[in-house]
Amino acid sequence: MENIRSRLKFGRKVEDVKLRKRKSQLYTKSNESALNDGVLGVRVVVFCVLFRLINCFLVQTSFVPDEYWQSLEVSHRMVFNYGYQTWEWKEGIRGFSYPLLFALIYKILYFINYDSVHLLILLPRIIQALLAAFADIKFFYLTQSLQSPDVAKWTFFCHLCSWFSWFCCTRTLTNSMEATLTCLALFYFPLPGSKTHSSIKYLTLVALAVIIRPTALIVWFPLLMYHFCQEEEKLRLITHNYIPIGAVAAVISTMIDCIFYEKLTLVQINFLKFNIFHSVADFYGSHPWHWYLTQGFPVVIGPHFPLFLHGCSLAFKQYKILLVSIIWTVVVYSLLPHKEFRFIYPVLPFCMVFCGVSLANLKTWRRVAAFILLASNLSAALYTGLVHQRGTLDVMSRIQTLCEASSSPSSSPSPPDVLFLMPCHSTPFYSHIHCPLKMRFLECPPYLGEEDYIDEADTFYDDPLLWLSKSFPYKSSLPTHLVLFDVLEAEISVFLSGNNFKKTAEIFHTHFPEGRVGGSVFIYERH
Structure with a gap:
């Protein structure tokens, strides 16, 4: 009888050891999995x-x-x-x-x-x-x-x-x-x-x-x-x-x-x-x-x-x-x-x-x-x-260099004045130069029922030379810098040469020019 009891006890101990071992293994696996x-x-x-x-x-x-x-x-x-x-x-x-x-x-x-x-x-x-x-x-x-x-x-x-x-x-x-x-x-x-x-x-x-x-x-x-x-x-x-x-x-x-x-x-x-x-x-x-x-x-x-x-x-x-x-x-x-x-x-x-x-x-x-x-x-x-469509960003870093001239007008006969002759909102604006430089672009708000509504961008592209002559009747009113796509250059070449504008930068924009958007962006400066 005692033999049987001792065997049972021994068996239970073995089972307890096995159970503890299994729990330990599961705990280790769980920790390893979590780790x-x-x-x-x-x-x-x-x-x-x-x-x-x-x-x-x-x-x-x-x-x-x-x-x-x-x-x-x-x-x-x-x-x-x-x-x-x-x-x-x-x-x-x-x-x-x-x-x-x-x-x-x-x-x-x-x-x-x-x-x-x-x-x-x-x-x-x-x-x-x-x-x-x-x-x-x-x-x-x-x-x-x-x-x-x-x-x-x-x-x-x-x-x-x-x-x-x-x-x-x-x-x-x-x-x-x-x-x-x-x-x-x-x-x-x-x-x-x-x-x-x-x-x-x-x-x-x-x-x-x-x-x-x-x-x-x-x-x-x-x-x-x-x-x-x-x-x-x-x-x-x-x-x-x-x-x-x-x-x-x-x-x-x-x-x-x-x-x-x-x-x-x-x-x-x-x-x-x-x-x-x-x-x-x-x-x-x-x-x-x-x-x-x-x-x-x-x-x-x-x-x-x-x-x-x-x-x-x-x-x-x-x-x-x-x-x-x-x-x-x-x-x-x-x-x-x-x-x-x-x-x-x-x-x-x-x-x-x-x-x-x-x-x-x-x-x-x-x-x-x-x-x-x-x-x-x-x-x-x-x-x-x-590569594709980077010129309109790269040009702003060039424009940003004009900020120093803008902050010290005495160093130049006239402070920089930049006109963007491009489809409206083609480039970023003051957020990419961070100085109060005088800049202007062709505006194109939608028609909201105003009697005197004008889409400036469309008016310009209908007849660029006419728009430029009306906007700048005197040489004193001309901007110092023009930013434009290459597709516009030939159309306003008379205005550029007649007002002594010289190309100072040519910046790649895209391999796929379309409509008013050209393959390169030009910067012209008046001398």
Whole structure:
């Protein structure tokens, strides 16, 4: 009997030892897994930050005027009290929330006496790059929670490969901030299988995106409806999330705008009134309804397009709400006459989810496909970032050298006076020279019902010599410097030679001149 008891005790001890050993092994594995996840997280953070900073420094070209005129120019005027405001700010259809971000940076630089023109240009773009890196990190963790490690890896690869993201994400465009906030909000959105859902966080980010650019609501409308339909406590979602967050965002946005406009201004309502009901946006060009299908979307998604189509066929059921949002956004923007590539940029991260599924399922061919994807996107990114349309930025560094002459008039018979004979808003303005130099450009506000309305740019291009003779009847009124595209040179050569203007600089702009935009930018100086 005692033998049996001792054997039982011994058996229990052995079982206890084995159990403790298993627990120890599981604990060790758990610690190793947590440690590996931590190391991976640090690597991803460092990589994304470095990647987007390199991205920032390798984008040295211009894209659209709004990159400067609706952000940096406004911020510069807010802090330094000189600069130019476009008609949108006079009519109250733009919000100050986004320029305020850069105005705070400018104010800090001013207080510490480091407000050099180089920092004023570079720091806002670095801030935008760091925000884009933060969105990349969140996108990585989102793919990790939704997909298998293999699919997640290829999805993140596709996301970082995108040439259009490289081209846009570090620019000071409201569309860039809208895309960044959309990517961040997606991390907290209740997608099927998501483990990071937070209604308050994602709705706050969506509200910020709408404040910065009201059209963000187009992208998020189907997603908000999806969340509402999936939510069991619908009334609570509306009363505790949708209404309070929306109301707080609207109040804060209105307060900021009222402070800087110095009167009650409802920017979101004005934006809809001018762009939708009065069709003011059509003034800047209109396109056929199918433009996004035949040009816009294929260009924005670029070489990823075949992978996107393949991924849609594979992951339609799992990510149908993302596909619905993509289709909805393209359809709604297709109904509006004025179309631009950047308008559909915020849905690009949604597309990358399908591209990653496709690439992961190519099996033996995926490395070849990945190499082709990387090479083609890299070529497009480097060309558009370093070569195409850089002249209008480079010319401002030349103009900036005139600031010293402007600050000491005694060194010159007449202070510098620069006239830009180019399509309106072709170049940045005071934010890129940071001195109160006398400058003027051909203005082109849209027709808003004024009786004395004149589109100065169109009037000039109808008959350049006539416009110049009327604008400068006396030699004493002539500007000291002219900035123009090469395509205009022959047409005004009589004026240039007759008034003793000499070409002092020729700056490359693009290999694809079109219409009024030439391949090079010329600077003429009067002697």
